[in-house]
Amino acid sequence: MLGLMQRRELLISSIIQHAARHHGEAEIVSRRDDGRIVRTTYRALERRARKLMGALRELGVRFGDRVATLAMNSDRHLELYYAISGMGAVCHTINPRLAPNDIAYIIGHAEDHVLFVDACFAPLAAAIAPRVAAVLRAIVVLAETGEMKQLDLPPGVAQLDYESLVEAADEQDDWPVFDENTASGLCYTSGTTGMPKGVLYSHRSSLLHAYAVNSADAVAMRATTRVLPVVPMFHVNAWGLPYAAPMVGAALIMPGRHLDPVSLRALMDGERVDLSVGVPTVWLALVHHMRQTGGGFRTLKRIMSGGAALPRALVAAFAELGVEACQGWGMTETSPVVTYNGPKPATAALTGEARLDHAVRQGRALFGADVRAVGPDGAEAPWDGGSQGDISCRGHWIAKGYFRAPESEIADDAWFPTGDVGLIDPDGFLLLTDRSKDLIKSGGEWISSIELENIAVGHPDVAEAAAIAAPDEKWGERPLLIVVPRQGHEPRPEELRAFFKGKVASFAIPDRVIVAAELPHGATGKILKHELRRLYAGGK
Numbered sequence: 351m352l353g354l355m356q357r358r359e360l361l362i363s364s365i366i367q368h369a370a371r372h373h374g375e376a377e378i379v380s381r382r383d384d385g386r387i388v389r390t391t392y393r394a395l396e397r398r399a400r401k402l403m404g405a406l407r408e409l410g411v412r413f414g415d416r417v418a419t420l421a422m423n424s425d426r427h428l429e430l431y432y433a434i435s436g437m438g439a440v441c442h443t444i445n446p447r448l449a450p451n452d453i454a455y456i457i458g459h460a461e462d463h464v465l466f467v468d469a470c471f472a473p474l475a476a477a478i479a480p481r482v483a484a485v486l487r488a489i490v491v492l493a494e495t496g497e498m499k500q501l502d503l504p505p506g507v508a509q510l511d512y513e514s515l516v517e518a519a520d521e522q523d524d525w526p527v528f529d530e531n532t533a534s535g536l537c538y539t540s541g542t543t544g545m546p547k548g549v550l551y552s553h554r555s556s557l558l559h560a561y562a563v564n565s566a567d568a569v570a571m572r573a574t575t576r577v578l579p580v581v582p583m584f585h586v587n588a589w590g591l592p593y594a595a596p597m598v599g600a601a602l603i604m605p606g607r608h609l610d611p612v613s614l615r616a617l618m619d620g621e622r623v624d625l626s627v628g629v630p631t632v633w634l635a636l637v638h639h640m641r642q643t644g645g646g647f648r649t650l651k652r653i654m655s656g657g658a659a660l661p662r663a664l665v666a667a668f669a670e671l672g673v674e675a676c677q678g679w680g681m682t683e684t685s686p687v688v689t690y691n692g693p694k695p696a697t698a699a700l701t702g703e704a705r706l707d708h709a710v711r712q713g714r715a716l717f718g719a720d721v722r723a724v725g726p727d728g729a730e731a732p733w734d735g736g737s738q739g740d741i742s743c744r745g746h747w748i749a750k751g752y753f754r755a756p757e758s759e760i761a762d763d764a765w766f767p768t769g770d771v772g773l774i775d776p777d778g779f780l781l782l783t784d785r786s787k788d789l790i791k792s793g794g795e796w797i798s799s800i801e802l803e804n805i806a807v808g809h810p811d812v813a814e815a816a817a818i819a820a821p822d823e824k825w826g827e828r829p830l831l832i833v834v835p836r837q838g839h840e841p842r843p844e845e846l847r848a849f850f851k852g853k854v855a856s857f858a859i860p861d862r863v864i865v866a867a868e869l870p871h872g873a874t875g876k877i878l879k880h881e882l883r884r885l886y887a888g889g890k
């Protein structure tokens with residue numbers, strides 16, 4: 351017998367409808383490129399999103415089409431999130447920090463017909479346009495009417511400006527209703543091998559994730575919260591905050607491109623922010639700034655960190671400033687939050703060093719997702735706080751495959767391998783100890799060691815190359831390249847670094863190049879990265 355309860359589709363549009371109806375006056379505050387602060391409300395944003403939905407239809411966007419964004423956090427990006435997904439199209443957020451080659455590849459792979467870009471990324475979009483002219487029909491610049499100068503675009507790719515587009519569009523009366531399993535968003539991750547892979551979120555997965563993110567033992571926002579997401583809307587939906595905040599009527603304070611500590615602190619203090627979310631690099635810079643200038647935050651009470659391990663010293667530094675620092679863990683494929691370090695009866699009363707020891711843990715699984723460590727014997731490692739294993743997870747918001755890669759699909763109840771290595775303690779808290787993949791993470795951005803190696807060995811003086819992560823105070827990690835010369839050649843480090851210019855994003859260019867006589871190899875011929883880390887980067 352089936353239950354006798356209403357069945358309504360879990361749709362992203364229902365969030366903004368709820369926010370407009372029950373938190374209509376709640377604010378969305380955005381800092382524009384030129385530093386101006388603009389304000390809107392959930393009520394006004396919902397109406398504009400319905401107009402934007404009309405504009406998208408007039409542009410020829412249909413159910414299931416992918417629509418790309420190349421933008422920082424703003425009210426306009428939020429309108430796009432709701433209008434695109436709300437009409438049943440797929441909001442494809444692109445990371446502007448990727449190399450232009452990768453951006454062109456993913457636009458082609460996703461077949462984005464329309465691309466919305468912040469004015470500051472318009473030159474980047476124009477530079478890529480000739481390479482994606484076969485799929486792209488329009489670039490819409492997120493700017494006022496007449497604010498943007500004409501870009502040099504290939505024939506067939508129109509340039510439009512956002513405000514006149516929305517202004518002229520027909521306001522749609524209703525949000526369409528469709529299957530909650532419909533794709534809502536697309537975000538590409540750079541895998542360990544090959545080209546970036548697309549993670550395709552659904553309305554259902556995004557909604558359930560937003561509920562979980564907002565639970566009391568996790569981010570716990572409420573209608574009185576004023577949250578500043580530093581974590582970008584172009585990466586894993588800014589950890590679900592664009593959904594979770596309007597769900598409860600929390601005010602969203604959008605920093606735009608102004609992510610330096612001076613601007614962030616001013617925005618936090620000026621806009622009475624009490625919660626902020628970002629990667630450790632941002633927090634390190636902010637704490638450094640606070641120490642230099644003295645004083646404290648006016649209203650900030652909590653920060654949430656993720657994307658890389660939260661250093662112990664950072665937790666202590668924030669505590670001195672009267673701010674609680676807490677971390678969550680996840681990845682693009684997991685929407686992203688799987689675990690969050692919320693207290694349990696056994697941990698709530700910890701103080702001093704014991705509290706800091708506990709704070710470096712990545713946390714325990716939120717309801718709706720699960721996590722486990724698998725030991726070398728293939729069995730789940732015991733929760734004893736010492737048995738390490740490969741971390742895998744499963745749940746309502748965990749990917750079961752990559753976009754347009756049927757070979758990657760796993761069963762609905764299968765465990766997704768994360769590539770992270772860690773252990774779980776008796777209270778169920780995960781602690782990451784390593785990662786099995788050899789990617790390098792600098793300031794929240796992945797750098798593929800394989801890509802760097804491939805480029806390096808393309809240099810005429812280089813026989814073999816290995817890229818590893820070297821610890822870095824500011825960025826967390828920076829790439830270090832070790833090369834073996836071709837016989838009779840003498841590679842020069844500075845020239846090698848210059849060789850990377852234009853081939854990878856500038857943040858991916860190795861900081862240091864070491865010339866070595868040989869590289870250590872394992873039994874199957876693979877380069878022993880851990881050995882290199884030990885030799886050159888202070889690893890054990």
Ligand code: AMP
Pocket residue numbers: 539586655656657658659660677678679680681682683686712768769770782785796
């Ligand atoms: P991405 O898919 O780019 O979001 O990167 C996900 C990866 O970032 C994870 O697989 C981890 O290796 C790393 N990561 C995320 N959160 C944390 C955390 N709290 N501590 C340590 N590493 C993390």
